[in-house]
Amino acid sequence: MQPLIRIENMNKVYNPGENEVRALDGVSLQIMQGEFAAIIGHSGSGKSTLMNMIGCLDAPTSGKYFLNGRDVSGMNDRELSIVRNEEIGFIFQGFNLIANLDAIGNVELPLIYRGIDRRNRREVSKEALRLVGLQGRMKHRPAEMSGGQQQRVAVARAIAAKPPIILADEPTGNLDSHSTEEIMNILKELHRNGRTIIVITHDADIASQAKRVIKIKDGRIEADSLNS
Template sequence: MELIRIEGIEKRYWNGEEEIRALDDLNLNIKEGEFVAIVGPSGSGKSTLMNLLGCLDLPTAGEYYLNGENVAKMSEDRLSRIRNTEIGFVFQGYNLIPTLDAMENVELPLVYRGLRKTERRELSREALTRVGLENRLFHRPGQMSGGQQQRVAIARAIAARPPVILADEPTGNLDSQSGQEVMEILKSLNGEGRTVILITHDDRIAAQAHRKIRIQDGKIIEISS
């Protein structure tokens, strides 16, 4: 089943009088349950594309359909619900709150969903166990390695059981072993039926996805399985 369809997507910015085309006439389909890697060098437009796919931004031109619904016609409340319940975000910088322990960091987005404390605790513990951190529930970020912090970030992304995971350079700050551990978690989540969209500059990481979409200068230049 088709999850994502983008048609003629463009994203333009202005730097003084100079027009910058971050994305230029992109066309792409992603099916439910796929593991897709979007790969390209810094400045290629891949993070801009992730922001559009994650409903964090809207295109300048073109159309984006999510589950058959035109994102441009959605209300801000609807977009907010999608970001909060249907998409789990994982970023390169972890974005953990240093004064909160792992459980509290994972629990925080669930507070905004209005879940009761007992349910939030149960989901947080389940997610942290899922990424192998059952012995680090009450450690703060400063007491954990980079790889462990990224696993907390993944647990936070999956705690609400969203069907889509968007991961932007999730291995970018990690050594090769920790990076591969993160990839194994993402592959396992995909194996359970979640759609995983991975943004990376690393071809070795991208090669582990089912499909690789190479982007350069805002254009898709190659799609390979």
């Protein structure tokens, strides 16, 4: 089976020259369709840079990145934007919701850019909100919801278009323990239903709930193991 994600000898260098910072240093990695992987590392380890590469938010200095069989490492900004919109659902620590839109409006927003007509995107958004248990909050704006509910809206937005990859950057970083458990249970359920889940975290407890843990340090993969 072809890997969904294949990274070959990837490097990312900032400030090339005497004061260069090698954020990624020869990283090679494969993630198969349907995996639930956690990428863990301390601040400055390179995990956020690796997330930006996997999410097509930045381009490597050198190396190759194949996503779903396509070489995306040399794509321009417009091409990368299309890949992001079609292939990856993002969940961020800060929710990134639009304050003056209700829950269903926030979920619909990326569907507009995909060219989905209003009727279909409304139905798709309602279904996504039902999946995360917010069928009773569809008309609520972010300020009218708890942090956990806002993050569930963000999850619904990420999964609405059924992208093959869910990329979650510290998805529980701003949440209490109860909301953290809710979000992790949603991610586990998505994984059981066949989604590929990649969580970026510094929290060993969060990483322990994934099926695979990839540890990064000083821009290099230090360990790559399966959880029992």
